Amino acid sequence: MKIKFVMDKNYVIGDVDDRLYGSFIEHLGRAVYGGIYEPGHPTADEEGFRKDVMDLVKELQVPVVRYPGGNFVSAYDWEDGVGPVADRPKRLDLAWRSMEPNLVGLNEFSSWCKKADTELMMAINLGSRGIDAARNILEYANHPGGSYWSDLRKSHGVKDPHGIKLWCLGNEMDGPWQVGHKEAKEYGRLADETAKAMKYYDKSLELVVSGSSNGSMATFPQWENEVLTECYDSVDYLSLHNYLNNRADDLDSFLAANLKIDRFIDTVVSTCDFVKGKKRSRKQINLSFDEWNVWYHSNQQDKDISDRTPWQVGPPLLEDIYNFEDALVVGAQINSLIRHADRVKIGCMAQLVNVIAPIMTENGGSAWRQTIFYPFLQASLFGRGRSMKVIASDDGYDHKDHGQVPWLDASAVWNEEKGEISLFLLNRNRTESLNLDGVLGGFAGYAPVEHLTMVHDDIKAVNTAEKPDNVVPTAVKGSVKVEGESLSLDLPPLSWNLVRLKKG
Ligand code: AHR
Numbered sequence: 001m002k003i004k005f006v007m008d009k010n011y012v013i014g015d016v017d018d019r020l021y022g023s024f025i026e027h028l029g030r031a032v033y034g035g036i037y038e039p040g041h042p043t044a045d046e047e048g049f050r051k052d053v054m055d056l057v058k059e060l061q062v063p064v065v066r067y068p069g070g071n072f073v074s075a076y077d078w079e080d081g082v083g084p085v086a087d088r089p090k091r092l093d094l095a096w097r098s099m100e101p102n103l104v105g106l107n108e109f110s111s112w113c114k115k116a117d118t119e120l121m122m123a124i125n126l127g128s129r130g131i132d133a134a135r136n137i138l139e140y141a142n143h144p145g146g147s148y149w150s151d152l153r154k155s156h157g158v159k160d161p162h163g164i165k166l167w168c169l170g171n172e173m174d175g176p177w178q179v180g181h182k183e184a185k186e187y188g189r190l191a192d193e194t195a196k197a198m199k200y201y202d203k204s205l206e207l208v209v210s211g212s213s214n215g216s217m218a219t220f221p222q223w224e225n226e227v228l229t230e231c232y233d234s235v236d237y238l239s240l241h242n243y244l245n246n247r248a249d250d251l252d253s254f255l256a257a258n259l260k261i262d263r264f265i266d267t268v269v270s271t272c273d274f275v276k277g278k279k280r281s282r283k284q285i286n287l288s289f290d291e292w293n294v295w296y297h298s299n300q301q302d303k304d305i306s307d308r309t310p311w312q313v314g315p316p317l318l319e320d321i322y323n324f325e326d327a328l329v330v331g332a333q334i335n336s337l338i339r340h341a342d343r344v345k346i347g348c349m350a351q352l353v354n355v356i357a358p359i360m361t362e363n364g365g366s367a368w369r370q371t372i373f374y375p376f377l378q379a380s381l382f383g384r385g386r387s388m389k390v391i392a393s394d395d396g397y398d399h400k401d402h403g404q405v406p407w408l409d410a411s412a413v414w415n416e417e418k419g420e421i422s423l424f425l426l427n428r429n430r431t432e433s434l435n436l437d438g439v440l441g442g443f444a445g446y447a448p449v450e451h452l453t454m455v456h457d458d459i460k461a462v463n464t465a466e467k468p469d470n471v472v473p474t475a476v477k478g479s480v481k482v483e484g485e486s487l488s489l490d491l492p493p494l495s496w497n498l499v500r501l502k503k504g
Contacts, residue, residue: 003393005408023064023348037103073127126191131194207235255329256405294322394407405428423500438488
């Protein structure tokens with residue numbers, strides 16, 4: 001099937017903020033205990049952090065990691081996680097019906113972030129708590145010394161402040177499942193007052209206010225409208241969350257589901273700008289898509305665990321084992337984020353280790369890359385620069401829920417400094433290759449570097465500890481041809497592709 005497309009130097013969507021390729025670690029399941037932290041593990045360092053996991057995290061070059069939740073944060077007392085470990089309380093975590101031993105807290109996680117070359121994005125509890133918890137953790141984390149909370153940090157052996165710049169004002173406060181769930185106006189007022197207090201301390205902080213938990217919430221997008229109406233002037237980003245699933249086992253629908261994300265983002269952007277208009281403001285609110293992924297494989301198992309054996313430390317919750325089709329859909333979600341790089345500035349793949357994650361571990365055993373690791377890795381490594389518009393002639397297929405779905409799902413990033421172009425390309429067609437015939441306006445002189453493709457004859461194929469390389473990208477030789485500004489290449493049926501070009 002032939003598809004023509006155009007990408008032009010003059011059609012720039014916007015700069016990709018490196019933080020688009022962030023991730024998330026929650027005190028949930030084995031993300032912390034058995035994931036990043038396992039003191040008895042053969043690879044554990046002096047602080048108990050698994051070095052095998054650390055190496056995989058570093059490979060992903062994750063620029064920012066959101067912590068410590070998630071639903072967990074909405075009943076979390078951050079003070080429990082600091083000070084001598086022997087004195088820390090064990091607490092019931094109501095969000096995940098688990099036992100929180102508080103062996104890892106702010107100081108340990110900050111140290112892990114340094115080792116992992118990543119920035120800490122800290123969420124504060126606006127569910128069961130409020131302004132006091134926020135201002136106190138900020139003083140503890142960021143003030144150099146000479147005040148109660150900063151001196152307490154020093155007395156805990158942490159001389160230098162953590163300098164955390166990016167803070168989430170609660171989590172999914174629109175969700176009735178959230179401890180301390182609130183009405184929009186009520187939350188908007190609390191977020192505003194909390195943000196003001198935090199910015200009295202440091203006006204350079206970047207604050208993320210909670211948007212909708214997904215685009216199907218009954219309160220969406222009125223939630224965004226009401227919340228921002230209260231706190232527009234004091235916050236910097238609005239969050240959005242969304243998970244995709246293939247519960248219906250309908251591949252055509254699953255492959256098109258990222259188009260829902262495009263629409264979700266468009267509506268959130270419109271709502272932000274509507275409030276901007278109402279307020280006659282010159283300030284622009286950008287988006288933090290700080291939870292996205294595929295999530296559904298583990299749902300039944302999770303129900304069984306929390307019903308039958310609640311209150312465990314590090315139970316195996318949300319352990320989705322991802323297959324080949326999930327990798328395609330994760331690639332498509334990344335395309336949606338890149339296509340909106342002008343407004344989506346922060347993204348967090350949820351999550352990073354064991355819990356709906358690209359990295360899986362066995363307690364005491366190995367760590368490996370799930371199928372979804374690869375599209376995320378490719379985007380993180382080669383998706384930094386400027387997001388470029390790609391226009392394709394593509395009739396696609398008609399889907400009852402998604403309308404006209406193009407066969408090709410594409411995003412493109414131009415890194416001018418490095419003289420590199422990366423094309424991220426999904427072929428949704430199960431039986432036919434796509435023969436792309438493109439014009440790269442203004443990009444004469446670029447030559448192909450590599451074409452990596454992910455294909456598999458079993459759409460349900462997975463990677464496991466025993467077969468960690470069952471689903472991986474492979475190099476396609478000689479498929480990409482460039483002549484002047486013309487580019488042609490073939491995308492195999494049902495495939496995820498990275499095509500890289502470099503200035504000659
Ligand atoms: O990432 C798992 C959970 O999904 C988070 O705790 C919550 O914010 C969302 O509902």
